[in-house]
Amino acid sequence: MKNRRFLLAGLVVTLLIAGVASFYASSHPDGLEYVAEKTGFLDSADDDPVSTDSPFADYGTKGVDNERLSGGIAGVVGVGLTLLIGGGLFWALRRRGPAEDRDDAAGDVAPAASSPPPVSADAD
Amino acid sequence: MHVPDGFLDAPTSVATGVVAAVGVGVALRKARAELDDRTAPMAGLVAAFVFAGQMINFPVGAGTSGHLLGGALAAVLVGPWTAVLCISVVLMVQALFMADGGLTALGTNISLMALTGALVGYLVFRAALLVLPRRLTSVPVAAAVGAVVSVPTAAALFTVLFAIGGTADVATGKVLTAMVGWHLVIGVGEAVVTALVVGAVLASRPDLVRGARGLATARPALVTTEAAA
Numbered sequence: 001m002k003n004r005r006f007l008l009a010g011l012v013v014t015l016l017i018a019g020v021a022s023f024y025a026s027s028h029p030d031g032l033e034y035v036a037e038k039t040g041f042l043d044s045a046d047d048d049p050v051s052t053d054s055p056f057a058d059y060g061t062k063g064v065d066n067e068r069l070s071g072g073i074a075g076v077v078g079v080g081l082t083l084l085i086g087g088g089l090f091w092a093l094r095r096r097g098p099a100e101d102r103d104d105a106a107g108d109v110a111p112a113a114s115s116p117p118p119v120s121a122d123a124d
Numbered sequence: 125m126h127v128p129d130g131f132l133d134a135p136t137s138v139a140t141g142v143v144a145a146v147g148v149g150v151a152l153r154k155a156r157a158e159l160d161d162r163t164a165p166m167a168g169l170v171a172a173f174v175f176a177g178q179m180i181n182f183p184v185g186a187g188t189s190g191h192l193l194g195g196a197l198a199a200v201l202v203g204p205w206t207a208v209l210c211i212s213v214v215l216m217v218q219a220l221f222m223a224d225g226g227l228t229a230l231g232t233n234i235s236l237m238a239l240t241g242a243l244v245g246y247l248v249f250r251a252a253l254l255v256l257p258r259r260l261t262s263v264p265v266a267a268a269v270g271a272v273v274s275v276p277t278a279a280a281l282f283t284v285l286f287a288i289g290g291t292a293d294v295a296t297g298k299v300l301t302a303m304v305g306w307h308l309v310i311g312v313g314e315a316v317v318t319a320l321v322v323g324a325v326l327a328s329r330p331d332l333v334r335g336a337r338g339l340a341t342a343r344p345a346l347v348t349t350e351a352a353a
Contacts, residue, residue, distance in 0.1 A: 001328045001329055003162065003165070006328060006329050006332070007165055007166070007169055010169045010173065011169060011172070013173075014169070014172050014173045014175075014176045015176075017173075017176040017177065017179070017180060018175065018176035018179055021180060022176070022179040022180060025179060025180045025181040025182070025189075025191075026181040026182055026183040026189035027181070027189075028181065028183055028187050028188055028189040029187070029188060029189065030125065030126075030181060030188070030189055030190055030191065031125060031184075031188060031189075031190050031279065031303070031306040031307050031310050032125045032126070032127065032279075032282065032303070034186075034187070034188040034306065035299065035302040035303050035306060036131070038302060039294050039295075039298050039299050039302055040292065040294055041131065041286075041290065041291075041292035041294045041299075043292070044130050044131055044290070044291040044292040045128040045129065045130045045131060045226075046128065046129035046130035046226065049128065049129035049130065049223075049226050049227070049228075050129060050226070050227040050228055051223065051227075052220050052221070052223075052227070054220065054221045054222065054223060056221050056222055057221075057222065057223035058222065058223055058224070059179065059222055059224070074222065075176065075179055077221070078175050078176075078179075078217055078218070078221065078222060079172045079175055079176055081217045081221060082171050082172045082174075082175040082213055082214055082217050083168050083169070083171070083172040085213050085216070085217065086167065086168045086171030086172065086209070086210060086213040086214075087164075087165065087167075087168025087169075087171075087172075088168075089209065089213065090155075090159050090163075090164040090165075090167040090168050090206065090209070091164045091165070091168070093152065093155055093156050093159050093164070094156070094159035094160050094161060094163070094164040095156060095157075095159065095160050096161075
């Protein structure tokens with residue numbers, strides 16, 4: 001599978017998980033919250049924590065009543081933000097130049113060689 | 125395992141904030157060696173995938189749930205230092221935009237899930253690879269071992285922080301048993317997801333799994349040299 005196609009497939013799976021599958025996630029408290037409740041320190045959480053007043057707080061979308069849509073939008077937005085911030089950071093940090101000519105790339109045969117070297121495929 | 129505001133007192137939160145800042149600073153330097161034109165987009169995808177994966181809470185019994193933390197997964201796929209940055213970005217987006225994990229607890233959450241999750245997960249993964257047979261199929265297995273250890277380790281570390289700076293007066297032993305016990309179960313889920321995802325990437329693009337380097341290429345390289353000789 002070529003780089004671009006692999007990344008695209010990964011992104012589609014990621015968006016489906018965040019945008020669609022997340023609706024079916026368990027709504028039970030997570031491990032920490034459950035333990036906090038059972039052992040009696042859940043109340044020590046701030047009632048009025050520092051807030052950014054995000055319209056996507058608690059994985060919902062302000063103003064969208066449909067629960068499925070509200071959560072789905074928040075999930076997709078979160079994926080987009082993570083991709084933008086993470087991807088931008090990693091792209092800025094990367095070593096410049098073609099990927100092949102370093103490391104123990106001696107045996108980096110099949111997949112790397114089959115994809116053309118100027119892999120700026122994601123720059124669109 | 126997202127710690128909300130208020131569980132830990134201010135001095136402890138400041139201290140974990142310093143640990144997180146130093147850890148992320150080191151990761152920013154070291155990740156350069158792991159990132160190039162091919163792996164940088166992959167790392168962005170891994171961060172996004174972990175964000176999505178963390179939305180899927182799976183039930184673990186008794187009305188409790190857990191979700192992927194993703195530290196071990198990211199470390200195996202894109203390298204430990206890049207993984208620290210992946211999980212840190214996820215935690216930042218969650219705290220800033222999703223109100224998931226307190227803003228004053230961001231340092232705590234980065235220390236527990238990004239630093240501990242990714243680095244412990246990676247070290248255990250590496251150790252497991254040493255004892256497993258040297259072949260590609262060992263990679264998802266070793267990744268699973270790293271994953272299953274990383275989650276209760278982070279949970280135990282939370283308990284240490286709670287013992288030092290917890291704002292509520294609850295016996296540490298009680299918290300420790302409950303935290304480690306439940307997160308061992310959650311860790312099993314983490315291991316399954318980690319092994320499946322690493323296995324799927326290995327099946328389509330083994331060259332994109334950093335933890336498989338050396339293994340992925342050993343065989344074809346040997347074959348070609350033998351054929352040439």
